[in-house]
Amino acid sequence: MQIKVTRRQFLSTAALFSAIGVAPQFLVRAVEGQQREAAPPANDKILVVVQLGGGNDGLNMLAPYGDDAYYRARPTLALKKDRVLPLNEYAGLNGGMADLMRLYDNGRVALIQGVGYPNPDRSHFRSMEIWQSASDADEYLHTGWIGRYFDNTCDGSARPQIGVAVGPERPQAFEGEKGFGVAFDRPDRYGWKPGKAGDTAANFEKLNRPVETPNTTLDFLRHTTSNAILSSAEVREASDRAGFQGGGRGAEALKTVAALIRGGLATRVYYVSAGGFDTHTNQRGQHDNLLQRVASGLAEFQDTLERDGTADRVVTMVFSEFGRRVQENASRGTDHGSAAPMILLGRGVQAGLHGQTPSLSDLDRGDLKHTVDFRSVYATVLEKWLQVDSAPILGREFEILPLLG
């Protein structure tokens, strides 16, 4: 049932494309890479991005329980002191995040406080776009920061699955000029199923061979098919090697990521997305549960990496498009806000609490003022973990923070 793209098929395919001069760039480079027995990549580090969609309430994740202003602003929502896992006398993690606390105590977790950007946008979509494209608030970029990382640094041996989003959507962060990055839910279902007559895998591939046409959508579809054929065989092989079956969404998708890393898939960035954080009403129980799932998902992921011996190669970064209003609303929920903490997880991180705690009294329209630009965190991850120049990817220099290494 599996479509194995052998080296020979690869070469013949690419030769044909080259002859007519319209081979997709990554395919040509993929094959050239194979021919010269691909030089080892600059490093073998992996970044896992976890997106918490909807606007995660940072103040109830990393609670300023030592500040009376917190309890005044949130009479029903504030975490009581016995529901906080203290990091110091002022701040503590939500009591549901005991699994993450264990990793924190083991020196695996960096918490970065007050992350945001100037002139924060309170629209989910625009703010998510800003985070994914790493733009200024008034700047519109059609590429994503991870896509630009691929465009800038990938050499000839790169495959479309250099970026893998485990989930139904390919994130805007992957958008780039060269079309790297794929998305899928379950590795075992990722592939075209040939039939037993003339509907062979070879014919499927031939039928969808990329040939430029004036119909650019058709072009786009054919390139996506090529990406799918190339990547799906290797994804299934990696998941087979890892002895992995199935796959879930949200924090569950981290199990799939751990398996693909164990199976040796040539992927530099994994992307996982969990939703439900838009807690405008009756936030408490809901949000505690969400955080509990995130914490246990992250902890299980990290434990698996440690067990598999892959933990040295992986850093996980958790973000949300914004935090929430300091003052709770009448529905025992919170409205869209601005700055919030980010989490970095892994053996490579400088564990502890980073950045300046945002003030609960000096607010901007009821929202926290950010103290760290999220692009500083991206720049640090790019420079210190993925070991590339960040300025060409992020458009300019951002402060490098002592988060890694």
Add this chain to the structure above:
Amino acid sequence: MHTPLLDPIDGSQWNPDSARHLLNRAGFGMPRSRIQRLASLSPVAAVDELVEWEKAAQPYATPDFLTLPEVLRELRAEYALLDEEERRVKSQELRKREREAVTSLQAWWIQRMATTPCPLQEKMALFWHGHFATSAQKVQSSYHNFALNDLFRQQATGNFKSLAIAVGQSSAMLRYLDNAQSTKRQPNENWARELMELFTIGKGHYSEDDIKESARAFTGWGFDDNGFRFREETHDFGEKTFMGRTGDFDGWDIFDILFEQPATAEFICGKLCRFFVREEPDQGLVEGLADTFRRTQYELKPVLRQLFLSKAFYDPKAVGTQVKSPARYVVGLAADLGVERPPWKLMARATDQLGQRLFFPPNVKGWDGNRAWINANTLLIRCNLPAEFASQAARRKKPSEDSMMMMSEAAEVSGAWTPDSLLRDLRFETAGECAIALERHFLAVPLREEQRRILLQALGAQDAAAPLRPDAVPHKNLLAALHLLLSSAEYQLC
């Protein structure tokens, strides 16, 4: 304002291809008989037949699997007498039943899309579902979900302002964007923000203060079992300043002011153009339609009629360049294959796998559409679906997830659907003509010669001139050719 893009096409440009394009976009792709019928009319009469859909509308019953408000009221009274543990169990059962009802509702809607005599009505209902998006993830009453869906159906092509207000007063929206819980003491901004950002004037035409002030104006808009209710006791009667005007505004005033802003017409017409015409419509087209929209006080029919008759709609830049939405894709698949009793539940599940879970849009922005439907994964699912679909249609029973049959095996099973029903409509005498006939039947864009050769090979023919008659095509070969054809990039377009 005059733009040549909005000039109507004339009768000499009207043919089966344009009729097919119209049905592809204004409907879900339809049987050949309907295409031929529309092609035989004048363009004006053909477009009118779709836009004046009320003339062909047939009554339909409210689905019987919903929990109606009166039933819910009785259940609540009943639960009140139970102890806490019993009540917990009963409530859990109810929630499960409601979830199943929404699943049934998905299949119910897919069936309507496929069988309605009024395709534009359902296509517009789908447009509004994406525009005024609410999700059953949060709105857990099957009846509230149905009621909003049916509002989209009833007012599919009516007046946009009336529709927007009715949506704002629907239990589903009041629940989804939390306005039902917004009070003068602490107004909830969720509805006010999305009303402006996504539903009417669009980003860039309002300020954060406009959101805060209009949220105050909407306080008191809530619902109970009988539907919309204005709760005076929680409404903020104070003075508000909204879009430069000051007064003791309520929700109705906010709608009035919003619909005085020119930006609303352009925002909605731009979205209609992207939905019906192409991803990047000419600004002139959008502005021309917006002009009509404003002139008619937001009536939808004049805009749609003008759009479907325009040269821009039938331009090569538009025809065959749109990625079929998952709903359009699965409904069209059944029609293209000539399946008389399609597996509705499988089709509803498939739209989910393909990224369009009906009644569960990913967020309040709805679905981005077009290229956003496609990534390596969803594309492969699309390519694998027809084989599964054909085998189920052939078997007419529930398959286990693991025993999916390939299309070439489906023919071996006796059952409801065979490719014979498809062949009856096609005329050919050689293998080459057969391949072309299949191509013309399934695709809105032509194949290249080398692609046609692959189909010929799958049909078991040495060359195009080999004699082949409809009653003599081995099913195995035909299904292999279909499997490939439906796995082509071209089949994703309409």
